[in-house]
Amino acid sequence: MKKQAGWLIYNREDALKNKGYIDWMLDEASKLDLDLHFHFREDLRIGHRFNKLYVEHEMQPISLPDFAIVRTIDPFFTKQLEQLGIACFNSAFVSEIANDKAKTHQYLSSLGIPMADTVYCNGRPSANDMELPFIAKETSGRGGKQVFLIEHADDLAQLNDGNWIVQKPGLFGRDIRVFVVGNKVKAAVLRESASSFKANYTLGGSASLYELTASELALVERVMRSFDFGMVGIDFIFAEDGSLMLNEIEDVVGSRTLSALSDMNIVWEYLTFIKESISSS
Template identity: 65%
Template sequence: MKKIGWLIYNREDAKKNKAYIEWMLAEAKELNMELRFHYREDLQIGHRQHKLFVDFRNEPVAPPAYAIIRTIDPFFTKQLEMLGTVCFNSSFVSEIANNKAKTHQFLSTLGIPMADTVYCQDSVQAHFPFPFIAKEVHGRGGKSVYLIENADQLTSLPSGGEWLIQKPGVFGKDVRVFVVGKKIVAAVLRESNSNFKANYTLGGTASLYKLSDEETALIQTIIDAFDFGMVGIDFIFDEKCRFLFNEIEDVVGSRTLSALSDINIVREYLQFIQSHFA
């Protein structure tokens, strides 16, 4: 009997990722997987009669064997896990990866090279000489990241929230490493001549990047600390062109990788999920 799985997006993200959703569902069908698409808004969780539940449109439904969760909701993910669902990515990965402060705090215990960082609550202070980088801890896709070059820019930042203040690395250049399970699938160099952020979706350029043995070993140390489904691990460079860890992208896209290669990372991801039930 086939294992039933759910592919979960919120409605807003599903509109922007329609082609990716169709790709994933088509690949699942080719692999003879029973993968069903659901909007997060249609799923309710709670407890009744002292037992946890998940409902679909306010009607009881059996939790799936596995769920591919493409929205940021670690509490929801944890509920599914407690009901016996294997989640990709897990609630632990979702909780850590979607909070930059938690990510840096966790990985600092492993000796991972990172830019010097101060964690801030509610307001950003000039803990380093100008220029420095200010990041809202829940920002994604290069958003809520600011280059602060003077005191006026500092006072113009949004108030409240949680922030990272970091010494800058090399501007306009980073590497995204695509990981499925314990496997490094590929790495992409992203560069920008017009912005200190190198994100492809923000107008940067991209090319495949060959990892050195030293870089591969560093990445493997991070991989070994998690049970990843599929993620992107991002690195910036220091002044000697060495990797500095930047962030982990939980709900990672693969637009750049698809544009640069014929690697079918969606198929690799689904085959990895299948291997859990072999």
């Protein structure tokens, strides 16, 4: 039987920082009898000629895979692969929504998912957008970067001219990341910081495994039903009454925190899900 062939795609900059993760994924794919090949996004050119879409590798034709694990933020590129019949994880839709904080909140607010009060700014925020203090987030920011606590109007000077949202603060220094593969919750991690309003583990916070309550799990499942996820991290913050509010969805999610806290092989879980998905399609 022919092996299922796939591409693992990173841009060069991220690949340098994630070599261990890439090697881990390639090794687990081999154990699962998946023919997974690594490619830099910069080496893949897309377009159309003679009214047909194409993808080339280093400007030469390349055999298309059965699936692609797209670990770079480029929903337009992912959409091209999908239109060529390649199953993509995560999908172009997940990539488009999850990598834009305004789109995430706009989409899920219409479905009744609890979230902090939010203003979608037309460019850089002003002090008139919301009563101070508020949290300013660049819509494309990741990993807790480009997130600022704005306590005074002068604090806005540190923001760039990108696209932003501002939000009413929840409880500072605590959040929950829920790791999801397909339609299943695999683990949840509580992240805390005593020195910052941001609790990200990579920014110096602490972390521990967290057991979701029945109502919290039901909330996660409501979010999950709105997407066809491959693997994501769904982040929640705490409201003043202790309930959860959706914060963001991490498309190209890392698993350093989970690996440090448990012996779960999240890469094996992910690749097993992909193999089963493409086998049944």
